Amino acid sequence: MCGIVGYTGYREAYPVIIKGLKRLEYRGYDSSGVALLNTGLKVYKKKGKVAELEEDVIGKDLHGHIGIGHTRWATHGEPSDRNAHPHLSNSGNLAMIHNGIIENYVPIKNDLLKKGYSFKSDTDTEVLLNFIEDIQQNNNCGLEEALRIALKRIVGAYCILLISKDDPETIIAARKGSPLVIGIGKGEHFLASDASPIIEYTKEVVYVNDYEIAIIRPDELILKNLGNEKQTPFIQKLDLELAAIEKGGYSHFMLKEIHEQSETIHDCLRGRLLPEVGKIMMGGIENHIDALKNAPRILIVACGTSWHAGLLAEYMIEELCRIPVEVEYASEFRYRNPVIHKGDVIIAISQSGETADTLVALESAKEKGAFIFGVVNVVGSSIARLSHAGAYTHAGPEIGVASTKAFTGQITVLTMMALKIGFAKGTITNERYLQLMNDLNAVPEKVAVILKNTSNIERIAEKYKDAHDFLFLGRGYNFPIALEGALKLKEISYIHAEGYPAAEMKHGPIALVDENLPVVFVATKDSYYEKIVSNVQEIKARKGKVIAVATENDTVIPSMADDVMFVPDADEIIAPLLSVIPLQLLSYFVGIAKGYDVDKPRNLAKSVTVE
Numbered sequence: 030m031c032g033i034v035g036y037t038g039y040r041e042a043y044p045v046i047i048k049g050l051k052r053l054e055y056r057g058y059d060s061s062g063v064a065l066l067n068t069g070l071k072v073y074k075k076k077g078k079v080a081e082l083e084e085d086v087i088g089k090d091l092h093g094h095i096g097i098g099h100t101r102w103a104t105h106g107e108p109s110d111r112n113a114h115p116h117l118s119n120s121g122n123l124a125m126i127h128n129g130i131i132e133n134y135v136p137i138k139n140d141l142l143k144k145g146y147s148f149k150s151d152t153d154t155e156v157l158l159n160f161i162e163d164i165q166q167n168n169n170c171g172l173e174e175a176l177r178i179a180l181k182r183i184v185g186a187y188c189i190l191l192i193s194k195d196d197p198e199t200i201i202a203a204r205k206g207s208p209l210v211i212g213i214g215k216g217e218h219f220l221a222s223d224a225s226p227i228i229e230y231t232k233e234v235v236y237v238n239d240y241e242i243a244i245i246r247p248d249e250l251i252l253k254n255l256g257n258e259k260q261t262p263f264i265q266k267l268d269l270e271l272a273a274i275e276k277g278g279y280s281h282f283m284l285k286e287i288h289e290q291s292e293t294i295h296d297c298l299r300g301r302l303l304p305e306v307g308k309i310m311m312g313g314i315e316n317h318i319d320a321l322k323n324a325p326r327i328l329i330v331a332c333g334t335s336w337h338a339g340l341l342a343e344y345m346i347e348e349l350c351r352i353p354v355e356v357e358y359a360s361e362f363r364y365r366n367p368v369i370h371k372g373d374v375i376i377a378i379s380q381s382g383e384t385a386d387t388l389v390a391l392e393s394a395k396e397k398g399a400f401i402f403g404v405v406n407v408v409g410s411s412i413a414r415l416s417h418a419g420a421y422t423h424a425g426p427e428i429g430v431a432s433t434k435a436f437t438g439q440i441t442v443l444t445m446m447a448l449k450i451g452f453a454k455g456t457i458t459n460e461r462y463l464q465l466m467n468d469l470n471a472v473p474e475k476v477a478v479i480l481k482n483t484s485n486i487e488r489i490a491e492k493y494k495d496a497h498d499f500l501f502l503g504r505g506y507n508f509p510i511a512l513e514g515a516l517k518l519k520e521i522s523y524i525h526a527e528g529y530p531a532a533e534m535k536h537g538p539i540a541l542v543d544e545n546l547p548v549v550f551v552a553t554k555d556s557y558y559e560k561i562v563s564n565v566q567e568i569k570a571r572k573g574k575v576i577a578v579a580t581e582n583d584t585v586i587p588s589m590a591d592d593v594m595f596v597p598d599a600d601e602i603i604a605p606l607l608s609v610i611p612l613q614l615l616s617y618f619v620g621i622a623k624g625y626d627v628d629k630p631r632n633l634a635k636s637v638t639v640e
């Protein structure tokens with residue numbers, strides 16, 4: 030969380046930085062700020078979104094060919110002007126922005142206070158900055174050396190950009206745990222938390238690794254480790270087009286991303302799923318098929334929406350591959366000293382590939398000898414690089430904070446994985462393998478059918494938008510989708526929503542049911558269909574309002590439900606790829622009907638790079 034941008038070169042830095050910050054706003058939008066260097070060092074910062082900063086600086090001196098900018102997701106210190114980054118050091122010589130958390134900032138701050146330092150903000154960042162300044166003054170050394178000493182003494186995660194009045198062409202950057210990409214231009218360099226602010230200027234980038242320091246001037250990029258040894262920058266070509274990170278005529282990124290799903294699922298399948306020859310081509314699996322099919326158990330580690338994809342994968346892998354699977358919240362897994370044996374396979378699922386809890390959980394599992402398979406969307410991200418093998422979801426950049434197309438991309442990859450491993454292991458018949466491949470292949474077309482006309486879902490959203498609570502119920506493969514539907518609604522509309530296995534509803538949530546409670550049933554035709562029909566009856570008997578996701582041509586569920594959202598028929602293993610789409614749209618339309626910023630829901634951030 031928190032987005033950072035830096036520029037040094039021949040252009041005016043301010044417009045590059047502001048545009049970049051807008052692209053990174055999905056990482057946090059509690060406050061934003063810029064620092065620009067020309068004859069002096071100027072800092073402008075403001076609580077709220079980047080647009081508010083832009084308004085605030087109208088008429089001010091924004092000149093400068095070097096600058097750094099930050100959009101914040103608050104950790105230490107409430108969102109306010111004074112806690113916004115960049116921060117200035119006590120001498121006024123240095124300005125710094127930071128993405129991450131310095132855990133041992135309290136004793137450092139106390140030491141600095143004793144030495145007479147004062148602090149304008151409540152942030153850990155201002156402490157680190159003054160710590161660096163103090164080291165520089167005491168040791169009479171350069172900024173780079175002072176930074177190196179400071180970084181060896183702090184505990185936590187960081188990506189920092191630092192500029193100094195004494196060296197008005199240079200940005201010094203360092204990373205541990207929080208991402209940093211450097212774009213290489215001709216006579217200019219760009220720095221950012223991800224490639225989106227860089228893409229329109231250059232496609233040549235370097236992903237900075239943990240424990241590296243970068244010294245960046247218009248014509249020079251020097252990479253060093255914390256031991257002051259030079260590292261060779263590994264220059265990569267970005268495979269990303271500008272159009273992919275723009276709204277393309279849609280009113281919101283979330284809506285655009287929901288509508289892209291027919292295409293993104295197709296992209297994910299393309300060249301991999303070959304039903305005509307009965308093959309699934311996935312290098313990451315083929316090269317490690319023995320480790321995967323002989324795994325004594327599979328652990329799935331993820332957070333948020335990705336965790337829901339993991340839960341679905343548990344159902345698929347256990348059914349198709351007969352391998353025991355456990356699905357873990359990364360934040361719990363990393364701290365509870367889990368039992369991991371050599372040979373265990375860990376599947377890490379992450380859109381961003383940067384989620385701090387997932388990343389650290391994997392690092393420790395890797396040390397214990399587990400084989401890590403990454404299912405990641407962002408190419409070149411930290412989790413992708415840490416994994417032994419993996420498969421990208423190929424959903425393209427996802428900007429809306431609530432995950433949609435990345436989720437269906439994850440399910441698509443995980444379904445292909447389960448099919449491929451199950452087939453290699455001999456735990457599914459040839460016939461079932463081919464049938465599921467064909468069903469999966471038909472998904473993009475069926476998604477397009479759902480998206481063709483969304484007015485019924487918009488009507489349902491308008492009807493229930495004032496409800497205070499929602500229940501989402503599903504059984505079997507539709508249970509993770511019920512959880513995901515509830516999470517989407519919470520995130521986007523701020524309505525309290527809970528997802529439950531439909532039968533478990535009788536053990537508590539049924540007490541909530543009255544004529545005001547909308548209950549969403551994910552009730553497509555599957556092996557639990559008769560059971561879920563009974564669950565719908567139980568809600569109706571208590572006057573609950575039933576909204577159902579039902580299979581086209583079903584007549585039973587629609588006859589009982591107050592409102593229905595239809596999806597095309599599919600095998601129960603494949604159906605979640607369809608049944609989730611109306612739920613994404615429902616939360617989108619409720620959020621819009623309530624007048625909320627659906628792309629940037631309050632308090633959330635897309636890439637959670639703090640614990």
Ligand code: G6P
Nearest residue numbers: 332333334335379380381384432
């Ligand atoms: C945040 C996002 C969610 C996402 C979760 C995990 O909470 O708002 O949409 O599911 O992080 O992120 P990851 O990038 O690891 O999938």
